[in-house]
Amino acid sequence: MKRIFKLRSELVFSAAISAIIAIIFAIILKEFILGSFLNNSKNTTEYVHDDVIAAIEYQLKNMNINDSNKVQKYMDKENSMLYLISIVHKDGKVIASNNKEIKSIDANEVVDGKKTFKFLNDNRKNLVKITRCDYLKDGCYLYYIYVGYGKLENENIVGIMTGIIFIIIFFLIIWKRISYISEIKSTVRSIAKGNLYERVPLKYKNELRELSEDINYMTSEMEKEDKKRSEFLTNISHDLRTPLTTILGYINMIKNGKYVSKDELNSYVDIMNKKSLYLKNILDDFFQYSKLSSKDIVLEKQKIELNELARQIVQEEEDEFIKNNLTLSINLMQEFIYIYVDPNLFLRAVNNLLSNALKYSKHNTSVEFNISKEKYNNKFYAIISASNIPEEPITDDEIENFFERLYKKDLSRQKEGSGLGLSIVKDIIKLHSGFVKTYKENNRLFFKIYMDIKF
Known part of the structure; x- marks a missing residue:
């Protein structure tokens, strides 16, 4: 017995695998980015220097660096929580600072x-400390400390990259199923x-299969119906053309x-x-x-007694059976049995x-027409049998x-009939x-x- 996996379970499993792989890649990527950032600080240090320090350095180089009061006043303007x-x-003595x-x-x-x-030991992995010393002029140096975030917000990048990797891997895993759909x-x-x-190739072991x-299956049934339709047209042509x-x-x-006599004329007419x-x-x-296939037929149901119906049918049909060297016998119930039908x-x-039995029965045999009651699947039914x-x-x-519609046992079609008789029986009884x-x-x-018994 083949095992069927639910498509929903497969998608959840694929998503879980994609998430695990994405997290692993993200960790590697994160370490790569941060490691590169740690080992090569050029991007961040240059960014910090160019963003703030370069302008200060330019101003100081154009000032009298020995005028400590003037320099201090300038430095007081550069007060910042991020920059010292x-x-x-050269000996480390501070001439002026934005922190006195x-x-x-x-x-x-x-x-x-x-x-x-x-990087500082902080939950926010991209918090950094940068120190730098550059010669200014007149034996003085510009020394600064920066404590803050680097140029790259690594956590955001890692999160975005994790999402992108997850989407890519997930779609790679389920792409064949999407293509199959x-x-x-x-x-x-x-x-x-x-x-x-045309047939759909069978793949996987889930709802798609x-x-x-x-x-x-539907296509096979449609193909059969199409073949029957072609046979139907051929049969109509044959059945109508021959007698016409x-x-x-x-x-x-x-x-x-x-014609040579009135008797011959009458035979033609017959x-x-x-x-x-x-x-x-x-x-x-x-x-x-x-009419039965239209599904909009209205039944005019009445309560009828089966034994009486069977007697009437046999009286009307018995002569026809005798003409064909057949005996039509009837067996009825001792009790009344009612059904509710059109x-x-x-x-x-x-x-x-009965017409089917008349056409296809062996000569000099009997056709038995019976009314009875029978239990089927723990329920009693009225039975009409031939x-x-x-x-x-x-x-x-x-x-x-x-x-089946249009079925004929006699493929040579020497027996007259439309091939719809028993199909009509099935449809009428199904309607009831x-x-x-x-x-x-x-x-x-x-x-x-x-048939259901009417009490």
Whole structure:
């Protein structure tokens, strides 16, 4: 038994895998970015220097650096919580600073061009400390400390990159399924245009496979219906053309006086009448089937007693069976049994069963017409059955096809009929919430109509 995975579960699993991979990549990417940022501080240090310090450095170079009061006044204007800016001598003594509490700097830090960069031990990983010392003029140096954020907001970048990586990996994982859905859509469109030979390839083991199987099943059924439709048109052409040709032929013979006696003329008329009745029966079947297929038929139901109905049917049909060397026997129940049906439609269904038995029964045998009551699936039903001995052997496959539209056992079509009779029986009984069963028992073929009993 094949195991079916739910598509929803597959998508959740794919999302989970994508998230795990994205997180791993994000961690690597984060370490790469931060590591690069730590090992090569040029971008951030130059950004800090160019953004603030360069302008201060320019102003100081154009001032008398030895005028400490003037320089201090200028430095007081550069008060900032992010920058500690000092002018120092080589020995570390502070000449002026934007923080007056700073009196000296470690002389080891006073080196032209010296730079330091590090991340602070903070939950915000992109908080940095930058120190830098540049020679100013007249033996003085510009020394500053910057504590703040670097030029790159790494956490935001990592978060964005994580999302992008997740989306890319997720779509890579499910892309084949998305493509498969597109393939299903394309195949369905092709089928809708009439290419009934098309089939959706079966992939995966989820609802998409089940959907594809259902589409293929539907297409197979449509293909069968299309074949039946073609056969239907061929059958109509044959069934109508043959008797019409016969009728027209005899009309032409009568019109041209090609008969030698009145008896011969009457025989022509009898043949024409028989063929006309055959045409009428075929057209009645076509009309009835079309009406039943329209699904808007209105049933005029009445309560009828089955034993009485069976007697009337046998009285009307018995002579026809005798003419065909058949015996029509009837077996009734001792008790009254009622059903609730549309009399005309139900009578048509029963007559079609008997007509089928009349056409296909072996000569000099009996057709049994029975009314009974039978328990099926823990429920009692009224049973109308007709059984006969077929003139030709019947296979189980043929029994399965009896109630299919346009089915004829006699493929040579030597038997007259539209091929709709038993299909009409099935549709009429279905409209009355009943069902039909057929089976072989010994050498007899049984057709049974199951109807709800009306109390």
